Amino acid sequence: MAQAESPQTNLLQGTLDLLVLKSLSTGELHGLGVSRRIEQITGGTFQVKPGSLFPSLHRMEEAGWLKSFWGDSENNRRAKFYRLTKAGERRLGVEAEEWGKIVAAMASALGSI
Amino acid sequence: MSIWSRSESLLRNLFRRNKVERHLDEELQAYVALMMDEKIARGVPAEEARREALVELGGVTQVKQAVRESRSGSDLESVGQDIRFGWRMLKRSPSFTLAAVISLGLGIGATTAIFSAVYSLLIRPLAYPNAQRLVWISNFWPKIHMDTVLSPDFVEARSQTRSFEQLSAYTVGDENLTDAGEPVRVSCAWVTENFLPMLGAVPQLGRLFTESEDKPGGPPFVLISDRLWRHQFNANPAIINTSITLDGGKQTVIGILPPHFRFPDLQLEPDVYGPQRIDPDASISISKRLTNLNVIGLLKAGVSAPEALAEMRTFYASRKASYPPGFQSLMQGQQTRVEGLQRHLTGEDRKPLLILLGAVALVLLIACANVANLQLARAGTRRQEISVRGALGASQTRLIRQFLVESLLLAMIAAALGFAIAWGVTAVIRRTQLPEAASINLYTQAVPLLRLPFGKLSLAIGVDGWVLAFTLGLALLTTLLFGLLPAWRGTRPDLARFLTGPAQRVTSGREQQVLRQILLVAEVALGVSLLACAGLLTRSFLHVLQADPGFDAAHALTGVTLLSGQRYQAGETKNSFAEQLVSRLEKLPGTRSAAISSILPLDPYDARSAFMMEGAPKPPMGMRPSVPVISVTPGYFRAAGTPLLEGRTFNSGDSPNLGIVAVVNRAFAARYLHGEALGKRFDLNSWEGDPRPVTIVGVAVDTRHGGMEQAPEPEVYLPMAQFPQAAMRIIVRGDGNVALLSQAMRNAVTATDREQPLFDVQTMEARAQASLGQRRLTTLLLMLFSILAVLLAAVGVYGVFSYSVAQRAHEIAIRLALGSARGRVLRLVVTEAVWLVAAGGVIGLAGAFFLSRLLRSMLVGVSAHDAVSLCVAWLVMMAVGTIASYAPASKASRIDPNALLHAE
DSSP states (O other): OOSOOOTTHHHHHHHHHHHHHHHHTTSOEEHHHHHHHHHHHTTTSOOOOHHHHHHHHHHHHHHTSEEEEEEEOTTSOEEEEEEEOHHHHHHHHHHHHHHHHHHHHHHHHHHTO | OHHHHHHHHHHHHHHSHHHHHHHHHHHHHHHHHHHHHHHHHTTOOHHHHHHHHHHHHTOHHHHHHHHHHHSTTHHHHHHHHHHHHHHHHHHHSHHHHHHHHHHHHHHHHHHHHHHHHHIIIIISOOSSTTGGGEEEEEEEEGGGTEEEEEHHHHHHHHHHOSSEEEEEEEEEEEEEEESSSSOEEEEEEEEOTTHHHHTTOOOSEEOOOOGGGSSTTOOOEEEEOHHHHHHHHTTOGGGTTOEEEETTEEEEEEEEOOTTOOOSSSSOOOSEEEEOOOOSOOOOOTTSOOOEEEEEEEEOTTOOHHHHHHHHHHHHHHHHTTSOHHHHHHTTTOEEEEEEHHHHHHHHHHHHHHHHHHHHHHHHHHHHHHHHHHHHHHHHHTHHHHHHHHHTTOOHHHHHHHHHHHHHHHHHHHHHHHHHHHHHHHHHHHHOOOSOOOOOSSOTTHHHHHHSTTGGGGGGOOOOHHHHHHHHHHHHHHHHHHHHHHHHHHTOSOTGGGGSOHHHHHHTTHHHHHHHHHHHHHHHHHHHHHHHHHHHHHHHHHHHHHSOOSSOOTTEEEEEEEOOSGGGOSHHHHHHHHHHHHHHHHTSTTEEEEEEESSOTTSOOOOEEEEEETTSOOOOGGGSOEEEEEEEOTTHHHHHTOOEEEEOOOOTTOOGGGOEEEEEEHHHHHHHHTTOOTTOEEEEEOSSSOOEEEEEEEEEOOOOOSSTTSOOOOOEEEETTTSOOSEEEEEEEESSOGGGGHHHHHHHHHHHOTTOOOEEEEEHHHHHHHHTHHHHHHHHHHHHHHHHHHHHHHHHHHHHHHHHHHHTHHHHHHHHHTTOOHHHHHHHHHHHHHHHHHHHHHHHHHHHHHHHHHHGGGOSSSOTTOHHHHHHHHHHHHHHHHHHHHHHHHHHHTOOHHHHHHHO
């Protein structure tokens, strides 16, 4: 079966998409690179498995937010690279803003016990 | 932008799948390679690094599947996959697929065929504008068997009632058409001027009647049918405004009706239409000439038939007051009817059709149960495959969906087969004509139409768009019926068990076994019920066939001619014609006797007379009993083969001066004279005339009139010499093949009068057969369907026990190895089968008990709970079921225990 179906999957998917977009905002990366990058920018909290990463990358590419191309990695290995499109950049901005609102709301709600 | 991108991806995913898959594969390989590089860089050995990388990947297949599922078009693609997979699975078990397709195909085909008949005859709206607002109106007077609307009442209703937008009326009859090639007898209708417009008839040439022409004394205008125009007048357009001769009188043709116009009567298609010419005076009196009209009305928008009926009842109640006293007593017990035209036309045919539809639906259910059983059994053998697929990551939903797709595929193939069968069956129904009349000089279209079981609408039975939609709907329905349960049961996630080994297989499927047995019992029950009902109908049919009809149908030829026109107004002219014709007929080669009668055996009565027994108190006119009267020439009883029980027939010595003589039938003698009829006298009355004393000189056996199934009524035969008739129905009895006399009969008629057409020539046997046509067809079809049901049940027994034996092969092998005799094993299986079939049979008999009530109105001479039919049905099913179980039983007994046990 694909990765564990936990009730948080949906939330994770949206969050994951956002993280992927963010990780590509500074430049293009291949699949493994995105995974390492996310690990890095979240301070090790999120370790994204390929079973979630690749569906996300492909889905976002179909939606037009990413564009892929084949290139050479650091070690001169051929790999598939991804980068943000203009639409992807816009999406990143929108999603980040949404996320900010959610965070603020949650903080306010939880902070007022 | 996003949409464009998505569509692009969708198309790419669907059509460039290989390329897409390859790219994904490469991408994942690259990922693994990069990961390996990382680990190697940290000092992990290459082998180890590779293994770790793969583990971290989480399984290439899973990742690929996850990506695939998230792709656009993944749903479509997977359905496509399911179809291909289903097709492969069906091909892999050809015997199952064949059995299932044939069972379902037959079930769907039979159901569709009958449905198309039901649709054409009962559901499809009549081809008239506003057909749903057309109603048939009549008033039934039980005392004189009159079901009609009297012309003055019609006139009054037209002005007094509020429910109808239009009221129109017609009468029908035949006339001789002469002066246009050979003389022919044509069927005519006299209609009010609004009749044809109301039914949407637009003339292809000329015009319809106007209101001013539809009056007594109006101009002699007629319309002719397209058929008559083409056959008799060569489609010559110059016929408009020329005249044709009907019954000796000249009529001017003013228009020609369109080819597709259908007269609203199942049996008639008139070729000539004339104005009805109703007298506008709405009063009723005894001396006035009254016409019995057939009335069709167009309801006003928003008025329902029951509302119109209520108004007509009130109307008739108030009319009664203006009737003369004699009429009022005749009206006792009258029933007014207002019913939808379509319902009226198909009324009698409804019941047999609906019975057939019910029967065929049962057959379909049996077929579905069969296939469900086969599916369940097959699912049992696919357990391992299913569990492996489940372990590989298929969800239960996906598995169920795939099974359903496979079932749907099966149903579609079966539906195609079924549609082809239905097409064939409806073609056969269309062509089923009962024995062809040896008709000459007759509008041949009319006769075969009359012979079709459902009248001329039978020609319309065929497969069309609606029927096709019905077939597809059936396919879907049956898919659910036979596919859902096995799919659900077969894919339940108790997967681990089934991977463990043979020991499990012995006890697994216990529940499924019970389910299969229940389905089998249900199948057998349905089959027995159907067979029992078919048996009842068959016995009824045989009963009707064997009942003494009161005449001898063999070696008798009949024909009809009608004397009309000025030349034959006087009684003596009719008599002279009759005498000459009979003497000519008697001289035909091989003829033993010949006679003329006003009606023939099996014809409905066409004349009744009031009468009073001598010495009985004289009730007022309207209260007297009436009796059908038949005018015959003296040779009638010999010619018809109706033996005289007592006394004599008429002879030349019976002249009017010596008083009227009559022959009565046994029923008359029994009812009115306590069986002692010879020599007694009674008075005959017409409604207005003086009583005429009659002496009974003979008693004949009861003859069936009105159809083979009608019970005989009291009848009076009168000498044609004293009661001359215009309707001359000829019957000639000869040796050998009387059909060969047709031309000779015609020659005799034209020799007597050059302008008299002879028509409706057929053997008496053919008429007898025709009278039973519909009953025969229904019985035949029902018997066919029940045999089908029994066969399907037998296939079910065979199938279920085959799989059961295969399932328990292990257990049986053990028994044999432990010393059990082979014969014992055989008996074991057969006994089990017998128990199941017997149980199903008993339930089926109970079902038949209830079902037979529905048939009650069609049963003649057989009770609805006839023990013979029920027992025979049960025994047949037992025999068939036992035989069907023999093959798997013998296979079980021949299991080689060594081979099986060692193979484990």
